[in-house]
Amino acid sequence: MNLKKDIPALVIYALIGIVLAGLVNTVQAFTTQMLDQSMVRIFVSNNQQAHKVAEQIKNVDGIVKVQIVKQDQAAAEFEGALGYPWPGADPLPAYLDVVVEPAQAAAVIDSLEAVSGIEYLAYHQEKMEQLAGLVMILHRAHGLLLLLALVPAVGLIQKLGTVWRRTSLKPAVHCGLLVVILAGLLAPQVVQAQTPTELRQVYREAEAALEELHKDSDKLEKDAADLEKKVESGEKNYAQKQSELKQTQSALSQFQDQISRLQSQFESVKQEEQGEARHYQQTVSRLQEAVNLAVQGMVEHEPKASLFLDYLLHTSGNAYAKASTSLASSQDRQQELAQKLVELEKEQQQLDQQLSELKYDRDQIGRELTQNRQQLSQVRQELAAVQRMIYTQESRVWHAKRDLRETLGFTDFAWPLAVKGVVSSDYGLRLHPIFDEERFHTGIDFACETGVPIKAAAAGKVVLSEDYNGYGLAVVIDHGSGVSTLYGHASKLLVKAGEEVQAGETIALVGSTGISTGPHLHFEVRQDQKHVDPWIWLG
Numbered sequence: 001m002n003l004k005k006d007i008p009a010l011v012i013y014a015l016i017g018i019v020l021a022g023l024v025n026t027v028q029a030f031t032t033q034m035l036d037q038s039m040v041r042i043f044v045s046n047n048q049q050a051h052k053v054a055e056q057i058k059n060v061d062g063i064v065k066v067q068i069v070k071q072d073q074a075a076a077e078f079e080g081a082l083g084y085p086w087p088g089a090d091p092l093p094a095y096l097d098v099v100v101e102p103a104q105a106a107a108v109i110d111s112l113e114a115v116s117g118i119e120y121l122a123y124h125q126e127k128m129e130q131l132a133g134l135v136m137i138l139h140r141a142h143g144l145l146l147l148l149a150l151v152p153a154v155g156l157i158q159k160l161g162t163v164w165r166r167t168s169l170k171p172a173v174h175c176g177l178l179v180v181i182l183a184g185l186l187a188p189q190v191v192q193a194q195t196p197t198e199l200r201q202v203y204r205e206a207e208a209a210l211e212e213l214h215k216d217s218d219k220l221e222k223d224a225a226d227l228e229k230k231v232e233s234g235e236k237n238y239a240q241k242q243s244e245l246k247q248t249q250s251a252l253s254q255f256q257d258q259i260s261r262l263q264s265q266f267e268s269v270k271q272e273e274q275g276e277a278r279h280y281q282q283t284v285s286r287l288q289e290a291v292n293l294a295v296q297g298m299v300e301h302e303p304k305a306s307l308f309l310d311y312l313l314h315t316s317g318n319a320y321a322k323a324s325t326s327l328a329s330s331q332d333r334q335q336e337l338a339q340k341l342v343e344l345e346k347e348q349q350q351l352d353q354q355l356s357e358l359k360y361d362r363d364q365i366g367r368e369l370t371q372n373r374q375q376l377s378q379v380r381q382e383l384a385a386v387q388r389m390i391y392t393q394e395s396r397v398w399h400a401k402r403d404l405r406e407t408l409g410f411t412d413f414a415w416p417l418a419v420k421g422v423v424s425s426d427y428g429l430r431l432h433p434i435f436d437e438e439r440f441h442t443g444i445d446f447a448c449e450t451g452v453p454i455k456a457a458a459a460g461k462v463v464l465s466e467d468y469n470g471y472g473l474a475v476v477i478d479h480g481s482g483v484s485t486l487y488g489h490a491s492k493l494l495v496k497a498g499e500e501v502q503a504g505e506t507i508a509l510v511g512s513t514g515i516s517t518g519p520h521l522h523f524e525v526r527q528d529q530k531h532v533d534p535w536i537w538l539g
Contacts, residue, residue, distance in 0.1 A: 014152075016151075017149060020145055020148055020149040020152065021149060024149060039097055039100070039123070040097075040100055040108070040109065040112065040121055040123040041095050041097055041121070041123065042095055042098055042112065042120075042121060043093045043094075043095045043118070043120040043121075043122070044093055044094055044095065044096070044119055045117075045119060046071065046093070046094055047070045047071055049094070049117050050068045050069075050070070050094040050096055051068065053096060053115060053117050054068055054096055056115050056117075057098070057111075057112060057115060060108060060111050060112070061104065061108075062101045062104030062105070063098055063099070063100055063101075063108060064099040064100060064101060065098070065099040066096055066099075067096065067097045067098075068094070068096050069094060069095050069097060070094050074092045074093070074094055074095055075091065194403075195482060195527050196407050196408050196481045196482065197483065197525075197527040197532050199400065199403050199404045199407060200537055201536050203397065203400035203401055203403075203411060204536060206393065206397045206400050207397055209393055209396075210390065210393045210396075210397050213389055213390045214390065216386050217383065217387060217390060220382055220383040220386060223379050224376060224379045224380060224383060227375055227376040227379060228376060230368075231372045231373055234365055234369035234372055235369060237365050238362060238365045238366055241361050241365055242362060244358055245358045245359065245362055248351060248354055248355045248358055249355060251351060252348065252351040252352065255344060255347060255351060256348065258344060259344045259345065259348065262341050262344065263341065265337055266334065266337040266338065266341060269330060269333050269334045270334055277327055279323050279326070282323075283319045283320050283322075284320060284323075286316050287316040287317065287319070287320045407481050408458075408479060408481055408483065409459070410458050410459065412537070413457035413458050413485070413503075413537040413538055414455060414456070414457050414458065414504045415455065415457075416446075416455050416456075416487060416523045417446055417453070417454060417455060417521055418452055418455060418506075419448055419452055421446030421447060421448040421520075421521065422446065422447045423444060423445070423446060424447040424520055425445035426441070426445075427441060427442070427444050427534060427535065428440065428441060429441070434515060434517065442524055442531035443486065443488070443522050443525070443534060444523050444524075444534050444535070444538075445522055445523075446521045447518065447519070448520065449510065449519060450509075450510055450511055450512065450519040451509050451510060452509065452510040452521075453506040453508075453509060454475075454487050454490060454506065454508040454509060454521055455503075455504050455507070456477055456485075456501045456503055456504065456505045457477075457485050457503065457523075457525075457537070457538075458477075458503045459479065459501065459503050460477040460478050460479035460480065460484075460500075460501060461478050461498070461499070461500055462475060462476070462477055462478075462495045462497050462498065462499045462500075462501060462507070463478045463484070463497060464497055465493050465495050465496050465497050465508075466497075467514075470514050471486065471522060472488060472489045472511070472512075472513025472514025473490040473491065473492070473511065473513045473514070474486060474487060474488040474489070474490065475490065475493060475495060477501060477507070482528040483525070483526070483527055484525075484526045484529075485523070485524065485525055485526070486522070486524035486525075486526065487508055487522070487523060488514060488522035488523075489510075489511055489512055489514050489516045489520060489522050490508035490510065490511050490513065490521075491508075491509050491511025491512070491513065491519075492508060492509040492511065493507075493508050494506055494507055494508055494509070495507045495508070
């Protein structure tokens with residue numbers, strides 16, 4: 001026999017097989033997770049119609065899984081997903097959740113649209129298109145890993161045959177060896193299974209993510225509303241400034257017309273004044289001539305001539321007076337027009353300044369309006385993206401909640417006390433209050449008064465109700481699937497081992513028995529007999 005060589009080779013083949021099997025299962029699990037997101041929801045009128053449609057579509061190429069959700073369950077899931085009851089007057093229709101291959105989604109939807117009895121199809125085309133490429137890669141990786149896994153499998157079978165023939169072990173030992181090897185190969189798949197606590201953690205994280213998305217959505221909706229108000233106000237202010245600008249431009253145009261008319265009048269009066277000035281000069285010249293003649297006549301002592309000279313002086317004086325008055329009037333009118341022009345030009349300058357300021361204000365409002373419109377458009381896009389993420393996250397929460405309910409029958413723990421209590425010591429490392437050394441605290445201590453009722457966190461079977469070492473008087477309840485809760489340091493126990501209890505039922509009273517420094521409840525959660533963070537279940 002050459003077992004020294006065969007056994008190491010057998011172990012190596014087994015280890016390689018286990019690793020590849022783990023990778024195959026991981027890829028398969030991830031592929032299943034991706035496929036669960038590639039879902040078409042088919043709404044039908046009632047439960048009976050849902051079964052008929054399921055029969056029609058179960059053999060459609062590209063459909064991976066069909067799950068019927070009845071009307072009563074649909075209403076409950078609607079309220080659980082959205083947080084409020086179905087608002088319709090009629091009952092929520094039954095529906096089918098159909099998981100499809102993303103790459104064949106378009107063909108599947110075309111086939112479903114031809115099926116009678118379907119009222120509405122709800123799906124995310126964009127999401128399916130994104131998943132199609134990823135799922136294709138995962139399928140190829142899965143196939144490649146399966147091919148690779150054949151190599152160690154064949155080698156393992158050959159070596160097993162060799163060892164079988166060369167050893168003289170009893171058949172029972174051979175069977176035991178096969179069982180051990182098969183268990184090793186299947187171990188990765190077992191590891192992939194999620195415990196209820198892991199499912200609860202997934203559900204809790206999904207709910208927390210959904211809550212954050214809702215907060216983001218609420219903030220974006222508020223931002224959008226604020227920006228809409230700003231845009232509305234900006235549009236009103238812009239329209240008002242535009243109206244004021246038009247009015248100012250109209251007033252300025254009227255002033256310009258008025259200035260133009262006054263300038264024409266001023267030029268006309270100026271020309272008239274110039275004519276009056278010439279006429280005045282001519283009159284002055286004639287008067288001067290008359291005075292000269294009069295002086296000469298007086299010197300020459302011509303009586304008859306003096307009479308004519310007297311008349312000449314009279315008429316020349318009158319002409320001079322008229323010319324002087326007309327010239328003064330023309331000059332006054334010219335001065336008055338010049339003053340009006342100065343005043344109008346000053347008002348025009350003011351209107352120009354006002355017009356410039358209005359244009360600046362309007363342009364500033366216009367820039368702010370454009371910026372607010374761009375921000376509003378961006379916020380609306382972000383809001384639409386968040387709402388799509390909310391839809392996807394709601395689906396994750398729904399699936400996590402459904403898996404948790406299918407496993408345990410409930411999703412949350414009720415508060416384990418009749419009062420809120422004060423967290424005096426949290427889960428995790430702490431300095432022990434009695435032993436004065438750092439120890440891991442396996443639960444949560446809620447300080448409150450002695451005698452406060454202790455409540456069952458969930459329905460289950462009491463497996464322990466007695467003085468339990470350092471826990472003092474304690475109760476342990478098994479909730480199924482490896483989940484149990486422990487309630488320690490009670491002053492009085494109100495249930496016995498073997499009893500079935502319901503969530504919220506009083507099982508003991510708060511005390512300070514066991515290793516304790518004062519009245520409190522030590523609340524502990526265990527998964528498969530190992531302590532876990534109770535906040536995972538308490539939320």
